[in-house]
């Protein structure tokens with residue numbers, strides 16, 4: 001029970017990696033404040049974790065808005081009395097070439113992928129400082145380092161998220177450790193949505209797995225294990241880093 005008596009906020013918890021991270025953390029004893037847009041799925045996950053003896057609360061809302069992020073922190077304090085860590089995992093694609101992209105899609109992508117990190121940490125860091133320690137993991141993407149067709153807003157916003165994580169690590173250490181993770185293709189609804197940007201989406205998903213050195217897509221649980229490592233005491237000398245977890249996609253080229 002590595003997270004016994006620890007309290008975490010996990011955004012984008014209703015699906016994919018966020019759901020796996022929530023399940024992993026709850027299984028390790030964490031009290032979890034879960035966020036996402038789908039209230040039915042979020043409430044059902046919170047009930048499932050509670051049914052297994054965990055502590056979990058779901059709050060629906062758009063993480064691109066400051067108010068929901070503030071409420072997530074308040075919810076942690078009101079229900080569990082403190083805050084030990086934050087996993088900023090919610091993300092959106094905002095597909096379209098620069099010449100086709102409406103500026104409101106560009107704006108929404110940055111709101112969801114970058115402003116959300118700023119807003120949540122702005123409210124979460126002072127509370128974690130009260131405990132003398134805090135763990136932050138920002139879910140970015142290998143898109144921070146590699147271009148994908150029709151993904152300009154996504155690539156740029158994920159690069160910004162990596163940079164922001166590093167910068168915040170330098171302002172709030174040594175008490176608060178902040179790291180980014182950069183997954184490659186992970187088998188979630190999001191991956192299948194991103195494949196729409198390729199001429200043959202089904203082929204693109206199949207090839208994404210085949211092109212890794214490990215010859216498969218990532219599983220949400222692969223990512224949850226890395227996040228748990230970075231949020232736990234075993235990683236106590238790691239901050240300001242970005243961890244590529246991509247089955248060797250970037251190395252394969």
Ligand SMILES: NC(=O)c1ccc[n+]([C@@H]2O[C@H](COP(=O)([O-])OP(=O)(O)OC[C@H]3O[C@@H](n4cnc5c(N)ncnc54)[C@H](O)[C@@H]3O)[C@@H](O)[C@H]2O)c1
Pocket residue numbers: 011012013014015016017018035036037038061062063064089090091092112139140141142182183184185186187188189190191
């Ligand atoms: N799947 C991949 O191949 C892949 C690769 C690299 C990085 N990522 C990143 O991983 C993260 C999780 O994605 P996933 O693949 O598990 O996708 P997913 O579609 O399964 O889950 C995305 C989650 O984010 C939430 N979300 C999206 N926009 C939101 C908003 N504005 N407000 C609140 N919640 C919002 C959704 O409700 C959902 O819970 C994202 O940040 C994504 O960019 C995904």
